[in-house]
Each structure stands twice: as C-alpha cells, then as structure tokens.
Amino acid sequence: MRCEEDCRTAGLGKPVYVIWLIRGGGRNILLDSGSHLQKWFKYGMTDYLRPDEAVKLAGVGPEEVTDIVISHAHWDHMGGIRFFPKAIIWIQKEEFRYYTGEAWQKGGIHGGIDPEDVQELVRLNTKGRLRLIDGDNIEIFPGIRAYTGARHTYASQYLRIEGHTPFVLASDSCYLYRNLAEHKASGAFSEADYPANIKNQERMIQLAGSPDRVVPGDDALQFQKFPTQGRVAKIK
C-alpha cells in the first residue's frame, strides 16, 4: 500500500515528503533526495520544493552535500540525486541489483520506481559516484549505521544516528507514528513481508531507545514534535 492511501485511511490527509540532512564530521549527508519532477503530482503532491532548494533552507548549498543515503528506490526518495553535483550516493547492494535488473523483467515489481531515476543511478555508478552497502547493521560513517529487514521495497534500509541521544530515521520503513503505536505494517514490498515490517518497527524503537526518537518517513507530526522554522524542522 502506498503512503497516500495509508495516510488518508488513517484520517491524516496528505503525506509530507521529507528529506533529512545530517551534519557533522565535515560531511553534509542527506537521507533521501526527494523527487525530481512534478509529473508525480498525479499522486496529489502540492507545494513542490526542489530538493536542492530545500537544503538551502537549512543553510547548505547543493554542492556542499557530500553524501546521499538512499533508503529505497521510490520516486519520492531517489529522484533528487541529480541535483547534488558532488554527492556520493549510497544504496543497498541488493536494492541496486534488483531495480536495475530483475524488477523490469516478467514478474518483477517496480511500482513507484521512476525509470529515469534508475538510469541516473546507473550513470552515477559509471562516474564513480555510487557506493553499495552490503547488508544489515553496517556502519557507513562514524556513528551512522544502516539497517535492513523492513522490506518496504526489495532491500530498503533505514539509519540509526548516534548523537548525545540516538535517533532512528525510518524513512518509509515506517510511514507514520501511528504505525509504531498500533504495530501496523506500512507499505511493505509484498503482503508476505508485513510480519518483517512490523518486527522491524520494534527493532527501530530498540535502536533509538524510545518510540519518540524514531522519525517516520511521511508523518507531518515531525514538524510539530521538533522545533520548526518554515519548512525545516530540527530534530533534537
């Protein structure tokens, strides 16, 4: 199920489309990159802000973004990779393999994947700007670890950020705070993956130390829970 349906079913109106900026250690790291075209307005998106403009609101130029971790290949998470000219792109090895191959073969699943994004991902790989993360519980930067298993897509991932208090940035591995509270799967790759998706919500809470420190992917509540200026919320 797509988030649009989940959010509306839950009476929460439209989802928000979020990118997360992690700063420190000389790096400006994005988790996800937003979407690249307004063609996706068919899903009801309004107030589109190009991802490179969005990071400027947080005081970072697009060329200052050093790395982009892609949680999964959906259009609203991978579409912005073309807007950050110096960034290294990080994605799960299995996610890359599936969506550049099998997903487009007979029986493959590629709903929500924009072929233009996949082509850009392959192009960036040929330019030496792609890194493949191989599996679960991998430290990709000091204090930042990638986790898999929620199966939102073929090999989606989420991050744990070690700060003076840790946070888990769930992206679409958990759409809404409500998913955490009600232990409901959010948009798993297939129905068979719902149990894994729910199990991973528990894991995210453990990794963060509290459900309050798991940040769901599409929930507008994060802009109420954390100090917000305009369209930027500071997670702390």
Ligand SMILES: [Zn+2]
């Ligand atoms: Zn998604």
